[in-house]
Amino acid sequence: MTTVAPRQRRSRAAPAFVAGYVILLVAFGVVPTVYAIYFAFTDSGGAFAGLGNFADAAADFRFLPAIGHVALYLVCWLAGLVVFVVGLALLLHRLQVRGAGRTLRFLYYLPGALAGAASVMVWLFVLDPAVSPVGFLLRALGYQTFGQVIAPGNLPVLFAAIAFWTGAGGWIVVMYGALNTISPEVLEAARIDGAGAWQTARRIQIPLLRKWIVYMVILAFAGGTQLFVEPQLLSQASVGVAGRDYSPNQLSYDFAFQNDNVNTAAAISVELLVVGLVVAAVFVVRSGFFDAD
Amino acid sequence: MIRSNLVARRRRTATLLAVAALTLAATACGAATSSGGDTKGRFTQAPQSDGPLTVWVDSTRLAAAQLYQKQNPTVKMDIVSYDGDANGSNYLQTKVSLFNRTGNGWPDVVFSSQNNEATWAVTAKFAAPLNKGLVPQSLLDGWAPNANQPCTVDGTVYCLRNDLSQTVLWYNAALMTQWGYQVPSTWEEYEALGKKVATEHPGYLVGAAGDTFTPEIYLWASKCGANHITGPKAVTVNATSPACTRMAALLDSLIAAKSMSTSSVFSSDFDKNEADKILMMPGPSWYGGSLFQGTFKTPKGQIAVAPMPHWADDKNPSVGNVGGGTWLLSAHSAHLKAATAFLTWVTTSDDYQGKVAVGYPAYAAAAKTWLAAQAASGYYANDITAPLQAAAGQVWPDWGYGQFSQEAIWAATVTPGLTAGKTIVSMLPAWQKAISDYARSDGYQVTQ
Numbered sequence: 001m002t003t004v005a006p007r008q009r010r011s012r013a014a015p016a017f018v019a020g021y022v023i024l025l026v027a028f029g030v031v032p033t034v035y036a037i038y039f040a041f042t043d044s045g046g047a048f049a050g051l052g053n054f055a056d057a058a059a060d061f062r063f064l065p066a067i068g069h070v071a072l073y074l075v076c077w078l079a080g081l082v083v084f085v086v087g088l089a090l091l092l093h094r095l096q097v098r099g100a101g102r103t104l105r106f107l108y109y110l111p112g113a114l115a116g117a118a119s120v121m122v123w124l125f126v127l128d129p130a131v132s133p134v135g136f137l138l139r140a141l142g143y144q145t146f147g148q149v150i151a152p153g154n155l156p157v158l159f160a161a162i163a164f165w166t167g168a169g170g171w172i173v174v175m176y177g178a179l180n181t182i183s184p185e186v187l188e189a190a191r192i193d194g195a196g197a198w199q200t201a202r203r204i205q206i207p208l209l210r211k212w213i214v215y216m217v218i219l220a221f222a223g224g225t226q227l228f229v230e231p232q233l234l235s236q237a238s239v240g241v242a243g244r245d246y247s248p249n250q251l252s253y254d255f256a257f258q259n260d261n262v263n264t265a266a267a268i269s270v271e272l273l274v275v276g277l278v279v280a281a282v283f284v285v286r287s288g289f290f291d292a293d
Numbered sequence: 294m295i296r297s298n299l300v301a302r303r304r305r306t307a308t309l310l311a312v313a314a315l316t317l318a319a320t321a322c323g324a325a326t327s328s329g330g331d332t333k334g335r336f337t338q339a340p341q342s343d344g345p346l347t348v349w350v351d352s353t354r355l356a357a358a359q360l361y362q363k364q365n366p367t368v369k370m371d372i373v374s375y376d377g378d379a380n381g382s383n384y385l386q387t388k389v390s391l392f393n394r395t396g397n398g399w400p401d402v403v404f405s406s407q408n409n410e411a412t413w414a415v416t417a418k419f420a421a422p423l424n425k426g427l428v429p430q431s432l433l434d435g436w437a438p439n440a441n442q443p444c445t446v447d448g449t450v451y452c453l454r455n456d457l458s459q460t461v462l463w464y465n466a467a468l469m470t471q472w473g474y475q476v477p478s479t480w481e482e483y484e485a486l487g488k489k490v491a492t493e494h495p496g497y498l499v500g501a502a503g504d505t506f507t508p509e510i511y512l513w514a515s516k517c518g519a520n521h522i523t524g525p526k527a528v529t530v531n532a533t534s535p536a537c538t539r540m541a542a543l544l545d546s547l548i549a550a551k552s553m554s555t556s557s558v559f560s561s562d563f564d565k566n567e568a569d570k571i572l573m574m575p576g577p578s579w580y581g582g583s584l585f586q587g588t589f590k591t592p593k594g595q596i597a598v599a600p601m602p603h604w605a606d607d608k609n610p611s612v613g614n615v616g617g618g619t620w621l622l623s624a625h626s627a628h629l630k631a632a633t634a635f636l637t638w639v640t641t642s643d644d645y646q647g648k649v650a651v652g653y654p655a656y657a658a659a660a661k662t663w664l665a666a667q668a669a670s671g672y673y674a675n676d677i678t679a680p681l682q683a684a685a686g687q688v689w690p691d692w693g694y695g696q697f698s699q700e701a702i703w704a705a706t707v708t709p710g711l712t713a714g715k716t717i718v719s720m721l722p723a724w725q726k727a728i729s730d731y732a733r734s735d736g737y738q739v740t741q
Contacts, residue, residue, distance in 0.1 A: 061730045130561035145562045147712040239505050240704035257387040
């Protein structure tokens with residue numbers, strides 16, 4: 001009796017805990033995804049349209065530029081993310097001994113605690129030399145007006161910086177947590193063998209972090225291909241000068257609400273889903289993500 | 294704000310959820326109602342009921358709704374302020390297409406700062422036909438000639454024009470006198486004075502070309518056929534004709550001379566660095582109240598109005614137009630009587646249009662009161678009545694309102710190049726291509 005009761009409680013509690021997530025996932029994830037796939041392969045009258053909507057999207061004059069924009073953005077964003085997140089997490093891990101780690105950990109996480117759109121709004125002020133707290137920096141770089149700052153060539157870097165600022169803090173804390181799982185004995189052994197900070201990072205810590213980095217890249221890639229808030233807000237703040245139909249997600253939005261074409265909008269959404277899944281699959285397979293250690 | 298929440302959520306979730314949110318937002322439940330079809334000005338009234346009258350206004354028109362509420366305390370009103378659909382934000386169309394899917398939520402009366410709402414609101418069956426029993430023809434006849442043209446589809450009026458935004462030449466009379474300059478009456482004189490100012494008083498401006506509505510001030514007035522709407526879904530785009538290139542060249546030469554700003558008059562850097570250095574400024578009728586008096590806080594007794602310059606060889610002077618705004622009445626309204634009463638009041642009453650509105654009323658009788666009130670305010674250095682009245686009848690009719698946003702297209706294709714130092718003339722072909730592309734994506738037949 002006494003041995004069965006806890007197990008029974010546990011088996012009843014587990015589905016209850018998971019149910020909250022599963023219900024929301026089905027309601028706001030699975031069902032709409034299926035609905036989107038239905039839309040993507042039908043026309044406005046509901047008849048099967050084959051790949052017609054995908055062809056319409058690909059033939060649109062905004063499609064290829066949007067893909068190009070996001071590809072460039074992803075290069076900046078993913079490279080910046082991996083280098084800085086791993087670098088800062090390693091730094092944080094070393095500083096832990098000196099007691100500054102806790103404050104820094106909090107600081108890194110802070111921007112991420114702001115709601116997504118709100119933290120992008122902050123940047124609208126930061127990027128305007130007339131009102132920016134770092135206006136002197138912008139002017140030193142040769143930018144006198146908001147218009148010059150948001151020149152088309154600057155956008156991938158700006159969006160990557162905004163995304164890093166809003167999203168990287170959480171990852172730094174996660175990486176830091178992962179670093180803490182590395183056995184002190186291993187690090188101690190490396191130190192005795194004469195490895196410095198750099199060699200320890202390169203030969204011990206980063207290889208052991210690999211799965212975490214892959215996990216981060218998969219999610220950051222999926223999030224990055226769906227770039228929307230940053231260009232959309234910048235577009236509205238600059239009254240359409242920058243960021244209008246910049247990303248495929250914005251194009252999808254325009255198809256749905258400007259061109260009144262939900263089916264093509266859904267086709268673009270499905271493409272983004274497929275790209276995200278394929279890239280995730282490649283990373284998972286190549287990195288041995290699910291291999292047992 | 295609902296949209297930014299939605300958007301924020303979407304950005305922060307993983308792939309599945311993101312795709313989901315979009316489609317959920319786009320589709321929700323309920324049947325789509327955009328099956329097309331020809332209404333020919335008739336619509337089925339929704340069952341009428343009591344309940345609050347929902348009115349959507351932008352921040353400037355908030356005063357109108359509040360004044361109506363004050364004068365009519367018995368009318369239950371739910372006043373919602375939104376961005377007024379300004380600058381191609383497309384907010385109204387987005388919301389209406391969602392409401393069409395969910396089958397409820399439409400505002401009863403809505404103000405839009407855009408003149409092109411009829412291009413989608415009619416096919417979306419949102420805009421109620423007004424001249425088929427709701428608003429008497431005798432009242433509609435009181436609008437300035439052609440004012441409701443952007444609202445008219447096949448002879449049926451689907452919205453009412455709030456204000457005319459005919460362009461004039463605003464100038465600082467005090468500075469003109471002090472420096473001994475003559476107000477230019479032709480574009481040639483205007484350009485010459487612009488160059489003179491650049492050398493004699495560097496830093497002072499004769500205009501600004503950095504706004505999204507720059508083409509509507511200058512190129513429209515120059516009769517540039519970049520945006521000639523020839524049918525409900527047909528447009529002729531020719532942005533490289535001499536009418537376009539000579540005005541673009543004028544702007545380029547003054548930009549090079551630095552007496553033409555490339556910043557938006559609403560940008561923080563213009564307000565900070567250039568707002569007190571305006572000698573002249575071609576712009577719409579609402580510049581006086583909204584820009585000089587409201588935003589720049591230019592002291593009274595300085596700003597004056599002259600007719601918009603014209604080309605010396607042009608026998609029929611024409612002016613441009615920047616927005617003007619429209620009021621739409623929802624075909625789904627359950628309070629048609631109250632909605633029509635508000636719509637009529639807000640577009641025609643002296644109490645609002647004549648005495649409170651910042652823009653030149655499109656309803657002619659209210660415009661008279663408005664002009665008298667402007668003269669009586671003592672803000673302007675000269676009598677603004679004659680130039681504004683004349684300009685109201687000179688808006689070149691061959692620049693139309695398509696479903697695509699001219700302002701957004703200019704902003705995305707020309708403004709970045711302008712900021713980077715390219716000439717407008719060199720960007721006209723790209724502008725023409727962009728207009729054609731966007732028009733086609735909205736289903737327009739494009740001729741060039």
